[in-house]
Amino acid sequence: MAELLGLLAEASRLHSGMKCWLVQERAHRGSSHDVFRIEFSDSTQWAMRVCRGPHDWPAELRAVKTLDQIKHRHPRIRAPQVHGTKHPVWFMEWIEGSPMESWSRELSQRARQGFLDDMADFLLQLWSTPAPVPTYPTPVTPYSAWLTDSIDRGLRRTLSGDARWGDAMDYLIMRSMVAYYSIAVDEYTQIGIAHGDLSTHNIMVDSSLRVTGVIDWDWLYLAPLPAVIHHPWFIADVPGWKKDWNHDGQTFEWDREYLELAEKQLQIVLSKHPRYADLTGVQRIRQMLKEG
Numbered sequence: 001m002a003e004l005l006g007l008l009a010e011a012s013r014l015h016s017g018m019k020c021w022l023v024q025e026r027a028h029r030g031s032s033h034d035v036f037r038i039e040f041s042d043s044t045q046w047a048m049r050v051c052r053g054p055h056d057w058p059a060e061l062r063a064v065k066t067l068d069q070i071k072h073r074h075p076r077i078r079a080p081q082v083h084g085t086k087h088p089v090w091f092m093e094w095i096e097g098s099p100m101e102s103w104s105r106e107l108s109q110r111a112r113q114g115f116l117d118d119m120a121d122f123l124l125q126l127w128s129t130p131a132p133v134p135t136y137p138t139p140v141t142p143y144s145a146w147l148t149d150s151i152d153r154g155l156r157r158t159l160s161g162d163a164r165w166g167d168a169m170d171y172l173i174m175r176s177m178v179a180y181y182s183i184a185v186d187e188y189t190q191i192g193i194a195h196g197d198l199s200t201h202n203i204m205v206d207s208s209l210r211v212t213g214v215i216d217w218d219w220l221y222l223a224p225l226p227a228v229i230h231h232p233w234f235i236a237d238v239p240g241w242k243k244d245w246n247h248d249g250q251t252f253e254w255d256r257e258y259l260e261l262a263e264k265q266l267q268i269v270l271s272k273h274p275r276y277a278d279l280t281g282v283q284r285i286r287q288m289l290k291e292g
Helices: 002-014 057-073 109-127 143-160 168-182 253-270 275-280 283-290
Strands: 020-022 033-040 045-051 082-086 089-093 191-194 203-205 211-214 221-224
Touching: 002 020, 002 033, 002 045, 002 082, 002 089, 057 082, 057 109, 109 191, 109 211, 109 253, 143 168, 143 221
Parallel strands: none
Antiparallel strands: 020 033, 033 045, 045 089, 082 089, 191 221, 203 211
């Protein structure tokens, strides 16, 4: 309790000394963190995201720095503003809404279109944010080398018994396909930013399924642009990918086509570089290989 009072005091300091309190004492519990909702005397609400892993804090600080850069470049992106950190806590904007939880063809077409329009807007802003230069070595690793290394990590996890899915043969087959599917995109040497865990649980929506914000940025990573640009996993239909929900074998071709069209239309409106359109249309095979 004393530690919690200290965190509330730090939140107050970050918000011009205004008094604050817990909206509810019970935390929202994530896989690696607890989130407390706090309110200030001016009715502003923040989230206190408390990291539980003792060795995760350096990675969390790197994620905070990159998220700050994303918000600076795209202030209206649907992601929380981080107001400050103090080990082991992020103090950040509270995102209203509820986790989407699942995706289904039973949702109305209008609701799905609105959601996918919001995701197209979010993804284009994320993909067009330059990666922090000092955090990535030069010369840049080509996509084919990055993908080979990713698949090899999956192969090693399989051999050690730590893999979530697949066997050694799956990874060896994927490895044999790298050259064929990467040759056309190795020319894209820009480094991009990926959320790292863009699941339904981390997308907050309102009652009409419009996106209010994307949360849980601690798995954020940098990679060559062809590895970053892909569909959200819950509409990708990647064989073997384990969903937290099941809708009797539903597939989501229409959703992918609609999202790609929405992204291309937004690129024209926002005058974004056509490389994003070039990469979105052929992303599914790369995504299947990337699951390593």
